[in-house]
Amino acid sequence: MRIVLNNWFRIVLVLVVSLTLVANVAMARDKNVTGTKTNDLNKPAAFGETVIAIGSVHNYFSNSTYTRAGGQDEQTFIIGDDGWSSPSMGWLEGGYPDNYYLYFGMCRMAANGNEIRFNNLTSEDWSVVKNDPNAISPYEVTFSISDELGGSLAQGVRARQTIHAWSESYRDDFYILEYDITNTSGAAYTDFYVWLHMDCDISAPAGGSGTLGLHMDDFPSYYRGVDLNGNPEFLSYMYDADNPDIDGDDTGGKLTPKESLGFIGSRVLDCPPRAGEGPETARTQSGHQWWDWNSDPQVGGEYYALCIKEEFKANPGSPHDYRYMQIVGPFEIDPGETIHVAFGYGLGEGLKGLRANLQWAYDLYWNDFSGPAAPTAPHVDINSGDRWVKIAWDDSTSENSEDPLT
Incomplete structure (x- = not known):
């Protein structure tokens, strides 16, 4: 039997479906309501997901380019669970393991004036390695993805993400995120950027919703200098600041003991020298940006415009719901060439604690992942x-x- 829909019914049906999709995304971005979980249409053919929870930091990872709860295709690597049904940078050492510090984050890339749009259907080679004596770390997750099915928007990039985690006390507060990025086009890139885009919500409600919500009293900042060994030290980070709508100073939380003492952030561990510049620019950050929830870049070109500023944006005047953008580049990548970029991403008590933990990440990375020996x-x-x-x-x-x- 063939069913024929007349035009007015088709219009009503399309409107209902569209409104449902918009509502789901809005719910997920409300940060107080979990949206509809990612359905099978939003998953790669060989879908993989895992929670890495062998150390003090617990986080959800998958090989989908869609946000897990909101179901929005970000066309890039996703870090965390925006619905918080799984851990999203939960931190055991903070004393409140069910308080999550991350809404969700991403590793994004751009070249030629626009963002690289990775296609979910190209996600492959999903691998989770646990307790393999030949592995770099006791828990490793890796997969690759490309933009080859992006039609006219495809630029020719394949990237592999590898995540490392440990359980020992000196290296259990962070993940190491590695990206191997290959130019699959027939032309050289001269302006390739990579950045972490982190929407951190730290980490427990200040007193309710609206201006009292957990996401409304966060503060972004950065650190740049050299560590005690003379190596480049570039961090972007966020923390729970004093909510002006709550009596007293609730920096780090309002409970006893404080429930949001963690500073969450990332450190550049490795990247090539910038295009046209010397080796001293390797392992350096070229920009730090932030914006509030009303100012999210809407198209890839807007992200690229933030990259080419090569600006370390001054801190905001007051706490709010912010995101930060830690930028490295621009890089030159010849056809067929692969570059390597790595970040340490984790938590620590105060900036001092965060720097100390990410120093371990840096030292571990540059010592072939070998820790202290007896x-x-x-x-x-x-x-x-x-x-x-x-x-x-x-x-x-x-x-x-x-x-x-x-």
Whole structure:
């Protein structure tokens, strides 16, 4: 049987579907209401998802370009769960493990005046490795994606994301995010940018919704300098500031103990030198941007315009619902060439704690992911007789052992 719809019914049906989609996105972005979960139409053919929770930081990752709750295609790498049905940068060391510090984040890229639009259907090679002695870390997640099905918007890029996590106390407060980016076009890129776009909501309601919502008293900032070893140190971060609509100073939370003491942020670990510049520009950040929820860039060209400013934007005048953008580039990428970009992303108590934790990420990355090592065991001799035991050891080997990290 064939059913024929007349024109007016078709129009009503389209309007109902459109309004439903808009409502779902709006609900997810309300930050107090969970939207409709991503359906199967929004997932890659070989869909993969996982929560990395072996350390103090817990976060949801997948190989979909769609936000999990809102169902919005961001056409890039997604970090976190915007519906908070799974952890989104929850932090055990903060004392409130169910308080999440991230709404959701992304790693975005741009070239030739516009954003790279990765296509969900090209997502492949999803791999989760746990407790493999040959792996770099005890928990690794990787997949690749390209923009090859983007039609006229495709520029020719394939990128692979690899995430590392650990459980030891000195490296359990962060993830290391690596991106291998390949030029699959027939022309060179001379202006390729990469950035982390983080919409952090820290981390528990200040007293309700509206101006008292958990997302309304956040504050973005940055740090740039050199670490104690003379290496470039570039961070973008956010924290819970004093909500002016609440009596007293509720910086870091209003409970006892404070429920939002964590500073959440990222540090540049690795990137090539900037196009046309010397090796001293490797591992450096070229810009830090922020905006509030009323000013989200609407098209890829608006993101690119923020990149080429190469500006470290001055801090805002007051807390609000902000996002930050940590930018590296521009880079030159010849046809067929692959560049490597890496960030450390995590939490710490105060800026000092965040810097200390991300310093571990930096040192770990640049020491081939090898952590501190125990000294070489001394040679021990044991002799015993009637009611006596003699223990002797030569500790010169142990005393002279070198820690490969420090």
